[in-house]
Amino acid sequence: MKVHLKVWRQSGPNVKGRLVDYTADQVSPDMSFLEMLDSVNETLIAKGDDPIAFDSDCREGICGTCGVMVDGRPHGPDSCTTVCQLHMRRYKDGDTIVIEPWHAKAFPLIKDLVVDRSAFDEIIQAGGYTSVNTGGAADANAILIPKTAADEAMDSAQCIGCGACVAVCKNAAAALFTSAKVTHLSLLPQGQMEAAARVVAMVDAMDTAGFGGCSNEGECEAVCPKGITLKNIATMNREYRKAMFANR
Amino acid sequence: MTLDSKVPSGPLADKWDRHRFDSKLVNPANRRKHTVIIVGTGLAGASAAASLGELGYNVLSFCIHDSPRRAHSIAAQGGINAAKNYQNDADSTWRLFYDTIKGGDYRAREANVYRLAQVSANIIDQCVAQGVPFAREYGGQLDNRSFGGAQVSRTFYARGQTGQQLLLGAYQSMMRQVAKGSVTMFTQREMLDVVLIDGKARGIICRNLVTGTLERHVADAVCLATGGYGTAYYLSTNAVNSNVTAAWRAHKRGAFFANPCFTQIHPTCIPVSGDDQSKLTLMSESLRNDGRVWVPKNTGDKRHPNDIPEADRDYYLERKYPSFGNLVPRDVASRNAKAMCDEGKGVGDSGLAVFLDFKEAIGRLGRDTVAGRYGNLFDMYRKITDEDPYKEPMRIYPAMHYAMGGLWVDYNLMSTIPGLHVLGEANFSDHGANRLGASALMQGLADGYFVIPYTLAHYIASTPVAKATTDHDAFKEAEHAVQARINRLLAGKGTKTPRALHRELGRLLWDEVGMSRNDAGLRRALRRIPELREEFWQNVAVPGDPNNLNKNLEYAGRVADYLEFAELLATDALHRTESCGGHFREESQTADGEAKRDDENFAYAAAWAWQGDGNAPELHKEPLVFENVKPSQRSYK
Numbered sequence: 001m002k003v004h005l006k007v008w009r010q011s012g013p014n015v016k017g018r019l020v021d022y023t024a025d026q027v028s029p030d031m032s033f034l035e036m037l038d039s040v041n042e043t044l045i046a047k048g049d050d051p052i053a054f055d056s057d058c059r060e061g062i063c064g065t066c067g068v069m070v071d072g073r074p075h076g077p078d079s080c081t082t083v084c085q086l087h088m089r090r091y092k093d094g095d096t097i098v099i100e101p102w103h104a105k106a107f108p109l110i111k112d113l114v115v116d117r118s119a120f121d122e123i124i125q126a127g128g129y130t131s132v133n134t135g136g137a138a139d140a141n142a143i144l145i146p147k148t149a150a151d152e153a154m155d156s157a158q159c160i161g162c163g164a165c166v167a168v169c170k171n172a173a174a175a176l177f178t179s180a181k182v183t184h185l186s187l188l189p190q191g192q193m194e195a196a197a198r199v200v201a202m203v204d205a206m207d208t209a210g211f212g213g214c215s216n217e218g219e220c221e222a223v224c225p226k227g228i229t230l231k232n233i234a235t236m237n238r239e240y241r242k243a244m245f246a247n248r
Numbered sequence: 249m250t251l252d253s254k255v256p257s258g259p260l261a262d263k264w265d266r267h268r269f270d271s272k273l274v275n276p277a278n279r280r281k282h283t284v285i286i287v288g289t290g291l292a293g294a295s296a297a298a299s300l301g302e303l304g305y306n307v308l309s310f311c312i313h314d315s316p317r318r319a320h321s322i323a324a325q326g327g328i329n330a331a332k333n334y335q336n337d338a339d340s341t342w343r344l345f346y347d348t349i350k351g352g353d354y355r356a357r358e359a360n361v362y363r364l365a366q367v368s369a370n371i372i373d374q375c376v377a378q379g380v381p382f383a384r385e386y387g388g389q390l391d392n393r394s395f396g397g398a399q400v401s402r403t404f405y406a407r408g409q410t411g412q413q414l415l416l417g418a419y420q421s422m423m424r425q426v427a428k429g430s431v432t433m434f435t436q437r438e439m440l441d442v443v444l445i446d447g448k449a450r451g452i453i454c455r456n457l458v459t460g461t462l463e464r465h466v467a468d469a470v471c472l473a474t475g476g477y478g479t480a481y482y483l484s485t486n487a488v489n490s491n492v493t494a495a496w497r498a499h500k501r502g503a504f505f506a507n508p509c510f511t512q513i514h515p516t517c518i519p520v521s522g523d524d525q526s527k528l529t530l531m532s533e534s535l536r537n538d539g540r541v542w543v544p545k546n547t548g549d550k551r552h553p554n555d556i557p558e559a560d561r562d563y564y565l566e567r568k569y570p571s572f573g574n575l576v577p578r579d580v581a582s583r584n585a586k587a588m589c590d591e592g593k594g595v596g597d598s599g600l601a602v603f604l605d606f607k608e609a610i611g612r613l614g615r616d617t618v619a620g621r622y623g624n625l626f627d628m629y630r631k632i633t634d635e636d637p638y639k640e641p642m643r644i645y646p647a648m649h650y651a652m653g654g655l656w657v658d659y660n661l662m663s664t665i666p667g668l669h670v671l672g673e674a675n676f677s678d679h680g681a682n683r684l685g686a687s688a689l690m691q692g693l694a695d696g697y698f699v700i701p702y703t704l705a706h707y708i709a710s711t712p713v714a715k716a717t718t719d720h721d722a723f724k725e726a727e728h729a730v731q732a733r734i735n736r737l738l739a740g741k742g743t744k745t746p747r748a749l750h751r752e753l754g755r756l757l758w759d760e761v762g763m764s765r766n767d768a769g770l771r772r773a774l775r776r777i778p779e780l781r782e783e784f785w786q787n788v789a790v791p792g793d794p795n796n797l798n799k800n801l802e803y804a805g806r807v808a809d810y811l812e813f814a815e816l817l818a819t820d821a822l823h824r825t826e827s828c829g830g831h832f833r834e835e836s837q838t839a840d841g842e843a844k845r846d847d848e849n850f851a852y853a854a855a856w857a858w859q860g861d862g863n864a865p866e867l868h869k870e871p872l873v874f875e876n877v878k879p880s881q882r883s884y885k
Contacts, residue, residue: 012796030521032632038747039524041800045745050792051800055314057487058323059527060628062412065318078631085631110458111797118435121315125427129420130379134299134697137370137377141334144388153381157416158409161317190379 001093029089053112064160069100074164104172106210119209126205127198156184165220171212176220179236196243254658272709279304283467289316292672293473294418295696301425320487324411325532327403328689330368339400352680353829354879367698378417395685397577449668460795464718476651476673482754484648485530491806503663504855506656506676509821514649515581519601528647533685538609547592572884582646603641656855660703671695681829742787746804770822781811
C-alpha cells in the first residue's frame with residue numbers, strides 16, 4: 001500500500017521548520033511505523049538528499065529513544081504502544097499521516113524530529129536514586145517487601161522516559177515522569193530514608209528545567225506507552241505535602 | 249607476544265580474595281587526581297562509572313544516546329543469575345561456576361568464571377539496596393525462576409523487564425555521582441579512536457553527534473563498555489545503534505580480538521517477516537519454562553496449529569533431551585530448531601519457524617498466572633505479529649543475539665593495550681563458546697560494580713603515567729586519522745545506501761557464518777566480504793552535512809567497520825575446525841548431531857592481532873587450563 005506523509009523538517013534549532021510532503025510506496029502491513037520511515041529515508045539517501053532525522057534504538061518499546069507526534073498524538077493511535085511498535089496494518093492505502101517532533105520548551109529541537117530530552121536526566125540527578133554506595137549492602141532477603149508493594153513499585157518503575165507525557169500536555173508538564181520515579185521509590189523501604197528530600201528536590205528540578213505545572217487533565221496517562229497512571233501524580237503530591245510538613 | 253592471563257595462583261576459591269589483597273590501592277585523597285574515561289553506559293559502563301565515582305575518581309562517561317539510560321542493556325528481559333540458593337535447591341557458587349563453564353562448552357577461563365559466580369550474590373544485594381523492584385513471593389522474599397542450562401532456580405527477575413530495572417538502578421547511581429561532580433556525563437558522543445601515549449591508553453577521540461565536532465579527552469586509563477558486535481549480522485535482537493566501532497578501533501590500535509566466531513543465536517525470537525525489517529525481537533528464554541516447543545510430525549502439515557492433534561505433534565526437545573527438555577541451553581535449542589526446519593517441518597509462511605505453545609501451561613496454571621509471568625511478552629508478540637499467543641502457539645525462530653567473543657582481557661579486565669580495560673559484552677572473558685541465559689546481566693554488573701574498582705586501582709597505583717594534555721602529538725595524529733576517514737565517507741556520492749550494504753553483509757554472515765558453518769561456506773564469505781567492502785567505498789551514498797546531526801554518516805562509519813570486522817569473524821570461524829557451543833562446524837559433530845569439541849587442538853582462546861589493512865591478522869593462543877573441572881562432552885539428555 002501507499003501512504004502520504006507530512007513530515008516536520010527543520011535543519012537546526014535556529015532555523016524555521018516546515019511540513020514537507022513525502023509518499024511511502026510499497027508499504028507492507030507487517031512493517032513497523034519506523035521501518036516505513038526507514039524506507040522513505042532509503043529513497044532520499046539514494047537520491048543524495050538529506051534523510052529525515054528521527055531517534056530510535058531498541059525498536060521493541062523499552063529504551064524510550066523513539067517518539068514523535070503522529071497525527072497530533074504522541075507515538076500514534078494505539079494505546080500503550082511506542083511508535084516503534086506501531087505497525088502499518090493500522091493504516092489504509094492512501095492515508096495521510098502528519099509526523100511532528102515533541103513540542104516543549106524543556107525539550108529543545110535538535111533537528112527534524114529529534115529533540116533534546118536531557119532535562120529528564122537532570123530531574124533524576126536531583127534525587128531519583130537511593131544514596132547507597134557499591135558494596136556493603138545487606139543480604140537481599142534481609143528486607144521483606146510485600147508482593148503488592150513490589151508489584152506496584154514495578155508498575156511505576158517501568159517508565160521508559162520517552163517524553164510522550166510532556167509532549168501531549170498543554171502545559172508541557174513532566175509530572176507523570178517525575179511522579180513515576182517518586183512513587184517507585186516511595187513504595188519501597190529502601191526509598192524511605194530520603195523520601196522527603198527526594199520529592200522536594202525532584203519537583204524543584206522539574207520546575208527549573210522549564211517544565212510547566214500539572215493541571216490534572218490526564219492526557220499524559222492516556223498516551224503513556226507503559227500505562228503509568230495519574231495515581232502516581234497523586235502520590236507525588238501527597239509525598240510533597242508530607243515533606244513540606246516534615247520540614248517545618 | 250605471550251598472552252599473560254594474570255590469573256593468580258592458589259586454590260580456585262581463594263584466588264579473588266588473594267588477588268584483592270595483593271592489589272595495590274590508591275589513597276582516597278589521591279583518587280580525585282586520577283581521571284578515568286568510561287565509554288558506554290550499559291550495565292557494565294554505568295555500574296563502573298557509579299562505583300568509581302563513589303570511590304572518588306574523576307570519571308568521564310560517554311554514550312552515543314541522548315541519555316545514558318537508553319543503552320541496550322535496557323532491553324534484557326528474562327533475569328539475572330545469582331548463587332543465592334534462596335530456593336533451597338542445592339545451588340552454590342561452585343554449581344553456578346560449573347554450569348557456566350559447562351554451558352560455555354569449556355572455552356572460558358576457570359578463574360574468571362569462578363569470580364563471576366562468587367560476586368553474583370553481592371550484585372543482587374546491591375540492586376535490592378538501590379530499590380530495584382525484583383519479583384517477590386507473598387511472604388515478601390525474592391522470587392526466582394529457572395533458566396536454560398541449569399537445573400536450579402537461581403534467576404532473579406523484574407517481570408520481563410529485568411535489564412531495564414537493573415540498568416535504571418545503575419543509571420540512577422551514576423546520576424547521583426553526576427550531581428556530586430565526580431562523574432561528568434558526555435551524551436551523544438561516539439568514540440572513534442583510542443589515543444596511546446608511550447604505549448598506554450591515555451584518551452579517546454570522539455565525535456559530538458549533534459555538532460559534528462571532534463573532541464579530545466585525556467585520562468589516566470580508559471574503559472570500554474561498548475557492548476557486542478551482533479549487529480554485524482544486520483538483523484539481530486540488538487538495538488539498531490549497537491555497533492562494533494569502539495571495540496574495532498581499539499583493535500586496530502593494538503587490542504587483540506578474541507574468539508569473534510563465538511556468537512550466540514538465540515532460539516526464541518519472532519521470525520523474520522519481510523525485507524524491510526530492521527531488527528528482530530527476542531521473546532525471553534524464560535518462556536521456555538512454561539512453553540512447549542513443537543513442530544508437526546509430518547512434513548508439509550499446513551493445518552492450523554490448534555487443529556493438529558497431540559499424536560501429530562513432535563515435542564522434539566522433550567523427546568531428545570528428557571532431563572532438560574525445553575530448558576536446554578540456547579545453542580542446543582537453536583540448532584534443533586534449524587534442524588527441524590531443514591527437515592521441512594518448519595511452520596508459518598516462510599517455513600522458518602517452530603511453535604512455542606502455552607496451551608498446557610494456561611490449562612495448568614490459569615490464564616492469569618501465565619499473564620502475570622509473561623504478560624508483557626505476550627503483548628509484544630501480539631503487537632508485532634497480530635496473533636494472540638493466549639489462543640494459538642507463538643511462532644519462533646533463532647536470531648543473532650549476543651557476542652561471547654570480544655576484546656581479549658586478562659584477569660584484571662585489561663586488554664593487550666596497557667590501561668585499556670574492557671567490560672561487559674565487549675570483552676570475551678566469561679562465557680566461553682556459549683552464554684547461559686540470565687548471565688549477561690550478571691557479568692556486566694560484576695565487571696562494573698565488583699571487579700574494575702579493584703583492578704583499575706591496582707593499575708593506577710602501580711603504573712606511573714607521564715603528564716599529558718590533549719595537545720600531545722598522539723591526540724593530533726588520532727584526530728587527523730578520524731577526520732580523514734569521515735571526509736572519505738562524505739566523499740561517497742554513490743547510489744547505494746549504507747543500509748543496503750549492511751543488509752547484504754548481514755545476509756552473507758547469517759548464511760555462511762550463522763548457526764551452522766562449514767569450510768566451503770566460510771571461504772565463500774571470505775571471498776565476498778572484501779568485494780562488499782570495495783563496493784562500499786566505491787558506491788556508498790552519504791549525503792548531508794558533517795557539522796550537524798547526521799545519522800546516516802554515523803551509520804555509514806559503523807557499516808564500514810562491520811565490513812572490516814566481518815572478515816576477522818569469518819577467519820576465526822574458519823580456523824576453528826572444531827564445534828563448540830554456538831560455533832557449530834558441520835565437519836565436527838557427534839553421531840547424533842551434537843557439537844563435537846576437539847580439546848587436543850583447540851583448548852585455547854584465539855586472540856587476533858591487527859596487522860594493518862590488507863594483511864592477514866596474526867593468531868595468538870591463550871591455552872585454557874582446567875584444574876578444577878574435567879572437560880567432557882556436554883550432555884543435556
